[in-house]
Amino acid sequence: MKIARWRSPADTDVHEGFVIDDRVVAFPDGLTVAAVLARGLAAAHALYERVADAAPRAQALSSVRLLAPLAPASIRDFVAFEEHVEGVSAGVEGKSDVAPEWYQAPTFYFTNPHTVLGPDEPVSPPVTERLDFELELAAIIGAAPGGAPGAGQGSAPGAGQANLTAQEAASVIFGYTVMNDWSARDVQAREMKVRLGPAKGKDFGMSLGPWIVTADELEQYLDADGFLAIRAEVYVNDELIGEDLVSNMGWPFPELVAYASRNSRVVPGDVLGSGTVGNGGCLGELWGRNGSLTPPPLQAGDVVRMVIEGVGELTGAVGPQVPAPQLPSARLRSRARRR
Structure with a gap:
């Protein structure tokens, strides 16, 4: 199985689900990748069986923009x-x-x-x-x-x-x-x-x-x-x-x-x-x-x-380099301070 996150041209929402052949199919019940990971691999297979038949009618992979496949913990x-x-x-x-x-x-x-x-x-x-x-x-x-x-x-x-x-x-x-x-x-x-x-x-x-x-x-x-x-x-x-x-x-x-x-x-x-x-x-x-x-x-x-x-x-x-605001070097001060 392949699991992905994507955006489609029709909206700005993030969609999460399976990649099946050349289609993307959303998880049932509005589940997210994070939720599927928390349920484990066996549960993911059960979800796949629920949606596999919908793949021929689902959105083409070529029509969406793939995102990072998860938001890491x-x-x-x-x-x-x-x-x-x-x-x-x-x-x-x-x-x-x-x-x-x-x-x-x-x-x-x-x-x-x-x-x-x-x-x-x-x-x-x-x-x-x-x-x-x-x-x-x-x-x-x-x-x-x-x-x-x-x-x-x-x-x-x-x-x-x-x-x-x-x-x-x-x-x-x-x-x-x-x-x-x-x-x-x-x-x-x-x-x-x-x-x-x-x-x-x-x-x-x-x-x-x-x-x-x-x-x-x-x-x-x-x-x-x-x-x-x-x-x-x-x-x-x-x-x-x-x-x-x-x-x-x-x-x-x-x-x-x-x-x-x-x-x-x-x-x-x-x-x-x-x-x-x-x-x-x-x-x-x-x-x-x-x-x-x-x-x-x-x-x-x-x-x-x-x-x-x-x-x-x-x-x-590789995009353009992004300069950041400068910070000063360490202050070399006396270390004899008590308060």
Whole structure:
């Protein structure tokens, strides 16, 4: 199944439902994507059966404008590809290096759910000389089967899960979508020197889409170790820049979800990005390997197109940079104050 949100030319309302072949069909009973995620995958299949016969009479997919397929409850973005870390570190540190700590646990950061962009929606970057993309696959969290709580955690259906095992975590992955984590690398580099972040180098835009493909649709691509052996490609102005297999991750998705739930909680509507794929999944990796800004940073008018096998195609153009009001530097004052 494919689940999407869209606007039609006839009105300004947001519609939410299924993509069936070349048509879009609204959920019955006025349900939203958020509500469907909170009910879980089995309930979504039951809803699909209720509306599938209406698909031939429904609105054509080509006649609507797709939006981001959900309004995320939160967004965690991992860094799960060793090859990406090697390449980016060469640009930042002057040599390829993967810290021993990377292998110990799947690191992530939280980013901004309020600047999510949909398919074909242009990004408005900050002032930057090193605008970049990041090709990722993202998992979307739904309710556990039957609303069952996570290990040792009593909770209402859809309320979220804590301290999941990898097996339990697999059961709350509702589906997947394509993610583009837009990045201002020069801003990010400054922030990371403070040993915290990233922040403003990332939080201006995150593209998701074109829809959510339910997890059962991708089971055919799982390899013997539980990794999704699907091809991911990224093009800039129709030139292939990078390609990789998602199965080159250091951890399969259920382990990412399980780690996110450690002494915390994952809830329906959470988005968990894989991190940037290797072999040119972002320009920053290639800059590090090439020792120069080759290929060049993104400029206004560039079009970035990402294709992930079994999931779909996500396109976004680069809009003009948006200058922000300046703030002063830190005040260097005496630290001998007592009041």
